[in-house]
Amino acid sequence: MSKDIKETFWKALADSPYVMVGLTGERMHHVPMNAQLDKDANSAFWFFTSTDNRLVPGGPAMAQFSAKGHDLFACISGTLRAETDRAVLDRLWSNGVEAWYEGGKDDPKLVLLRFDLDDAEIWTADPGIKGIFKLMTGMTMKEGELGDHAEVAL
Structure with missing residues (x-):
């Protein structure tokens, strides 16, 4: 699972x-x-931000995620640190990011943070037909009838 x-x-x-x-x-x-996701890096993701962001000092961090359809939730632990590899910045750069930085890639306020992922708790919310019936009729739900839960290393 x-x-x-x-x-x-x-x-x-x-x-x-x-x-x-x-x-x-x-x-x-x-x-x-x-x-900012890199399809070849499944143990990290990145954030473009500015020097005045409270996350810039880095260190142990947590991230919370809720999927668009509210059918998956995650709490992710890891470590934030400045990404100093210019090749990573160049690879992740986009017009959408550039819109936030007047000086482009060389903006003095630009910081790229890497979030090295440790582990996560992930929950899915997919009750299935039996679960939906129980919810609609007020019947008692049992663990696993609303979705799955796992603690995973990322």
Whole structure:
């Protein structure tokens, strides 16, 4: 099951790459970020941001994700650090990113953060016909009738 749920997670994240990210142990609210995915890197994703973003110091972090259709949820742990490889910045750069940075790739406020993924808890919400019937009639749900849950290494 965990391989299937991992694949489902990556597909859902590619379809809607928006996550809420915060530094572990900080009392500041998490911030919405647009994850930049690399199909060849399944243990990291990146965020373009500016030097004044509260995530820039890096360190242990958590990200929360909800799929477009609210049929998959994930809490992801990992480590944020500055990405210094210019080739990665060039590969992930797009017109959509450029719109945020007046100086383009050389904007002095531009920071590329890499989120190295450790593990995640992933939940799917797909009740199936039996689960839908139970929900509609108020019958007692049993574990697994609403969806799957897995703790996975990413």
